[in-house]
Amino acid sequence: MKKVTLILLLIFSQTIFSAAKITETEKLAATCKVWGFLKYYHPAVAAGKTNWDEQLFTILPKVESASTKEEYATVIEKWIDELGNIPENKPQLDDPKRDYFNKNLNLDWTQQEKLFSKSLSSKLKFIEENRFQGSNYYVNREGKGIALQFINEPEYAQFNWTDKNLRLLGLFRFWNYVEYFFPYKYVMDQNWDEALIEILPHVSDPKSEKEFVLAMREISIKLNDSHASTMSANMIKYLGGEKYPAFGARLVDNKSVIVSVANDSLAKIDDLKIGDIITKLDGVSIKEKAEEFSKYMQGSNRAAADLNSGFVMFTGNNDEFEIEFIRNNITSVKKVHRYPNEKIKRTPPKSVAKWEILENNIGVVRMSKVPKEEIAGMMEELKNTKSIIFDVRARPTYTDFLVSDYLNSEPKPILRLLYQDLSYPGRYYFNNEMQECGKINTDYYKGKVIVLVGSGTHSFGEQTAMSLQTAPNATVIGTQTSGADGPNYYFTIIKGFDSSFTSAGVFYPNKKETQRVGIVPNITVKPTILGVQQGKDEVLERALLYIENGK
Template structure:
């Protein structure tokens, strides 16, 4: 009798386990992955032979009713079957001349997801093995090397309303799968992309308010840890920062914000603000904690880059006043300061030299790369060719000089970088371009002096590639702080009506495949700004560069 009871209980437990309840979030996350996989792999969907958005809207009510793994899998299986038979289609053999990159690539989830029956996993595996091989209806290249992919044929839904659950989920599903298959730096993100989906689904599927939905759409793009990545919606600004601004600018230094610029004297007098004031708290919260809070919605490949954006946004708002705790002359005080609509702030442009290049004391050249057009490069290098050092300031975005400067710094062509592109015949896989980007030319009369490159958080994207080209010079030294860490072209696209987004669309690596994304250009000499230096208006990075130019130390 005991044996009969034992086996009965065992049998009952197996039935119970097999029919375990599944949550809405689990179903919606799994559906997102299946929907994207079929979009790029199934021959009917990838060829654009069905309205894939409408197919999603039709299946969602059926998915909502499924309460067990078995019921869910049957819904998905039937969905796939209704698309038609997948013909046997032996994939093209890999090109032996291509250098493939698989760090982003894994379809293991199709065989391991806890919501999938064995039969469903078998169907997904068959589709993988007989995947679509033609030009995908939803993604292609536009023929420009700088933008190696485009998302196309995606209806924008002009009548989009945030209260429409189907369209909210569509927006999330589109973006998540864009990243899953076409973001080259997915593998270096802080959070696993599958985990990010599970975390964000509830805020998209059942938001408590418009604010929660909009900020969730912003937050999911911030999880890319990419200074190029940001989702923007005009209504977001009601909740993220605001529409009014303080009459000052700050720099984030050692977990404090130092006022570095005042909009104009009259507004500064109203609140008794002074350059050099050290703000330690904002509305009773430490600046460090405020930056951490806003970094959740601030784009940045690394913490310094995100902190710069957060430092700006956290002072904006919709209220006319806010409270700061600040230090002036070693005295800590608390007071209210004002915010203004942007049109009421007549901003005084920051003082800076208008010279594109010049020769400093002791025969040291200085080039402000943000001011030099391509056509001026020959004249500039001719005037500076006899200097003992040239300081190239790349802390603000350079003009499009196309690495022409390196023609004068190298004796022969040098490789700068290698690019990583999406393999559109096998979504999720990438390959390195066979031809590396080079700079320089055969030049026996190349510049023999010190090449000093100034970098910082403002050294971003093309600026980072410019720094990489200058590093190829025989006597190059990089001075400054960590750069933006977003190296590669920025691809702008629309997710759905009202939501524009972007991310780095192709990878950029050093010739030896050393990474630059998130890491940035690593200085040979690190110089971090100090509060005292900021208060005194010093350019500490530049001063260190001049010292190095003079002494070699």
């Protein structure tokens, strides 16, 4: 009996010992979270009283030497204790007039028993409850006309990818920027904690510079935000290449259709024609190529990502590549050339009117071409048309929603903005004042208002579409828009790595989301291969049909 008991105790103790073991990735992920949490919550750190990067470089070897949960927790607790006593600093009660948003705020990880001792979890909870309430040393919104900015972050001019400390610093910075200050974290496809676990090995122990660089790109793409991407000097070389084909293509039905050529002379060299359907690239189907590039192409939705990958997949570092293509129902294979960008003398696009009146008294406005100072004259010319089609498929000029002054009888709310609560990083709040468009105008436009949208309707273009939607007789026609509606904030993560993401949330007045969803058309019209080949603008044609028959 004693022997059996001894064996059982031995098995039990081995199980406990095994459970207490933690992997290198788990330790680094936990350290990333603690380092970021202290950066924005701890009174001494958030006030800028310590060199926080150096603190990370000092703690990493100690983290690496810890082999069990207990050892790891001891290292982190000692680190926190050395930062000094934390005075009780209970934040003021929430403002009952403020509309808070908590979908991104989740500090449950601080109480995770798998990695943290009860003592360490208790310390982290105390820091949260007595968090820093002053002006954070590392983040503010004090710049003119901005929603957010990261400050006091050394770039490290001598950054070398072989330096593990700096590689981890770059990843830790970016992960925590998103964790606490990206308003749309809650609608990302992948849990942000899981994304960290996935990417960490490629940053902590990459086999090559390419692996590290592409890992930094990939984690930014996981934001599912058309504004979000990380670039570096070598990114183009590793991602696609530094040479380009002499054509432009669009993904349609898992095939790539040539929609433009750079100039006639280059097109003749490779016998390229608008409407050629490319089915394979270097022996790989276009569908597979699009999937391959998808983890490196920014986009709030697949349509937006495909818009980018449709171009990048044909770039490269070699002078030529092979395509399988269809022309006149005949499938052929041939080689196509690539050129350095400076050698491609692109034919200027055909000039089109900023606005015009078509037959049947229908106005068409190309919002990407109309400057602010011409809005009044344009609307005067179009005021007696039976319908106006506003084309917002390309980025509009900054017309500041002035068109809506002529489409509404009174001011209309367009959207409400979501901002970071810097006193409680990870929490947000809706701005009390909604953005409006329009004015008191008894002589407003009474005809049909048609808004054309597509995957190229992006950011300010989506807000422009939202303002046009407020017209009493408005109809949106086209395909899903980019789904990144809000200010784009550009920042440097670390020397050589520049990034960006949407820095403030944009919602309809009723809090309906626009991120990833985009502006949803009332009538969906997807361009077809046949339409491209025939040079048709199928979205515009559908709009004209709707104006005539109301269907």
